[in-house]
Amino acid sequence: MADRPNILFLFSDQQRWDTLGCYGQPLEITPNLDRLASEGVLFEHAFSPQPVCGPTRACLQTGKYASEIPCTMNDVGLPIGEKTIAHWLSQVGYEVGYIGKWHLASDFKAPGVREPYYGAAHPVPPERRGGYRDFWLAADVLEFTSHGYDGHMFDVEGEKREFPPGRYRVEVQTDWVLEYLSTRTGERPFFLFASYLEPHHQNDHKHYEGPRGSKDRFRDFVPPSDLAGAEGDWREEYPDYLGCCHSLDENVGRILGELARLGLEENTLVIYASDHGSHFRTRNSEYKRSCHEASIRVPLVVRGPGFRGGGSVRELVSLMDLPPTVLAAGGAGQPPSFRGRPLQAPASGTAAGWPGQVFVQISESHCGRAVRTERWKYSLRAPEGAADAIHRHSPVYVEDCLYDLAGDPHEQTNLVGDPAHQRLRAELADRLREWMREIGEPEAEIRPRGA
Numbered sequence: 216m217a218d219r220p221n222i223l224f225l226f227s228d229q230q231r232w233d234t235l236g237c238y239g240q241p242l243e244i245t246p247n248l249d250r251l252a253s254e255g256v257l258f259e260h261a262f263s264p265q266p267v268c269g270p271t272r273a274c275l276q277t278g279k280y281a282s283e284i285p286c287t288m289n290d291v292g293l294p295i296g297e298k299t300i301a302h303w304l305s306q307v308g309y310e311v312g313y314i315g316k317w318h319l320a321s322d323f324k325a326p327g328v329r330e331p332y333y334g335a336a337h338p339v340p341p342e343r344r345g346g347y348r349d350f351w352l353a354a355d356v357l358e359f360t361s362h363g364y365d366g367h368m369f370d371v372e373g374e375k376r377e378f379p380p381g382r383y384r385v386e387v388q389t390d391w392v393l394e395y396l397s398t399r400t401g402e403r404p405f406f407l408f409a410s411y412l413e414p415h416h417q418n419d420h421k422h423y424e425g426p427r428g429s430k431d432r433f434r435d436f437v438p439p440s441d442l443a444g445a446e447g448d449w450r451e452e453y454p455d456y457l458g459c460c461h462s463l464d465e466n467v468g469r470i471l472g473e474l475a476r477l478g479l480e481e482n483t484l485v486i487y488a489s490d491h492g493s494h495f496r497t498r499n500s501e502y503k504r505s506c507h508e509a510s511i512r513v514p515l516v517v518r519g520p521g522f523r524g525g526g527s528v529r530e531l532v533s534l535m536d537l538p539p540t541v542l543a544a545g546g547a548g549q550p551p552s553f554r555g556r557p558l559q560a561p562a563s564g565t566a567a568g569w570p571g572q573v574f575v576q577i578s579e580s581h582c583g584r585a586v587r588t589e590r591w592k593y594s595l596r597a598p599e600g601a602a603d604a605i606h607r608h609s610p611v612y613v614e615d616c617l618y619d620l621a622g623d624p625h626e627q628t629n630l631v632g633d634p635a636h637q638r639l640r641a642e643l644a645d646r647l648r649e650w651m652r653e654i655g656e657p658e659a660e661i662r663p664r665g666a
Contacts, residue, residue: 219308219546220520221399221483222406224537225470226275227463228268228316228415229502230489232261232514233439234460241437244461247468248487248516255485255518256562257527262573262587264535266491266503266510268415269318270578271534275490276300276319276345278538278553280576280654287578287607292322293345300538301346301406303547310403312350314391315368315410316357319345335359338373347408352376352391357412363424383426385413385459389466393473406545414459414493416452416502425458433457441509441625442495449495456493484519484544488534504580506594506616507626511575511587520544521559528561531589533573554654574650578607583615586646592618592626593643595661608651611660614640631664 273286535555577583582602597609
């Protein structure tokens with residue numbers, strides 16, 4: 216087991232890729248993540264397969280698309296017995312632990328569930344922890360058990376662990392991550408998934424809650440180009456959003472420092488990613504659940520065995536590629552059910568045949584499907600009431616968006632109705648049909664907009 220790396224997965228919630236300096240953020244928000252990228256590998260074009268919290272987490276844990284599980288909406292729990300990356304790594308000798316937001320235990324909206332378990336304010340029972348059997352300190356819906364400066368999670372016994380007074384939520388969770396790291400014996404390699412809530416908005420307060428002073432500290436921000444001039448609430452919320460991201464970065468620095476202090480730095484694979492982004496109410500009535508770059512494009516930085524040298528990867532990658540990446544790093548192989556590909560190949564420059572596209576499912580706001588290529592974004596929307604209530608796929612879709620990302624990177628001009636692109640739309644529609652067939656969805660009719 217000595218040659219197998221420890222694996223530390225640091226996961227933020229609702230973080231745009233362009234909050235990091237290594238992706239072009241002009242303010243000094245993320246010096247530690249920028250250093251991590253300079254020492255490891257930066258994935259320039261990484262995307263979420265489902266821009267909403269619970270479904271993306273289900274994809275990451277199982278390696279399957281949300282409709283396959285099916286966990287297509289928040290408050291639809293991961294089925295008991297579904298095999299996760301924790302199960303696979305346990306089988307090859309890893310100690311597996313989880314700290315933070317889980318969001319895969321509540322079964323409140325799932326059709327046909329007679330006795331729903333709703334875990335927002337309750338400890339997650341062992342059978343709903345997705346195989347994280349060695350260490351557990353979490354809340355199913357952390358935004359319902361905490362605020363920026365108060366709250367609690369639940370330990371392995373289901374007992375509350377309160378935030379210390381005056382400590383910001385990111386700091387508290389990092390305190391507990393450091394405590395975990397300092398108590399490892401080294402007898403087995405560990406896999407720790409640390410899932411932060413920030414920079415997600417605080418649901419009951421209807422605001423982003425950065426550390427105190429964020430509004431003043433980051434008031435001179437440069438608006439991202441897709442937001443500048445648009446409606447939405449970014450003008451008042453973005454300084455606190457950046458405050459959240461800066462706190463995450465400071466605490467990543469604490470974690471990296473602890474790995475170095477403990478002598479674990481060289482043999483620990485560190486992954487930093489987010490579940491989806493935020494468009495600040497510019498594309499629909501909330502923050503995500505759309506096909507646009509602000510919703511689906513995410514940061515992805517990896518450092519450790521197989522990911523060193525400060526290089527960057529230009530290939531399009533998906534969070535779907537992280538489950539096979541984690542298992543490849545741990546020597547667990549790739550289950551046939553996994554849909555992604557290990558990122559070790561593009562990181563080492565051996566990505567021949569890497570697909571030049573990523574696929575996205577959208578639910579809750581609407582039932583949608585999208586493909587993103589190097590140049591084009593093409594999305595479909597199911598008519599109201601047409602989608603299957605459980606798997607959230609539809610026998611019919613209507614063309615919704617077509618963006619030329621080469622000339623319109625901020626997606627301001629929808630070309631879906633332009634007759635000049637009829638052949639391109641047909642080609643992209645065929646790609647979506649092929650992908651939907653591959654993941655077991657029924658054959659779908661795709662209608663032009665207005666038909």
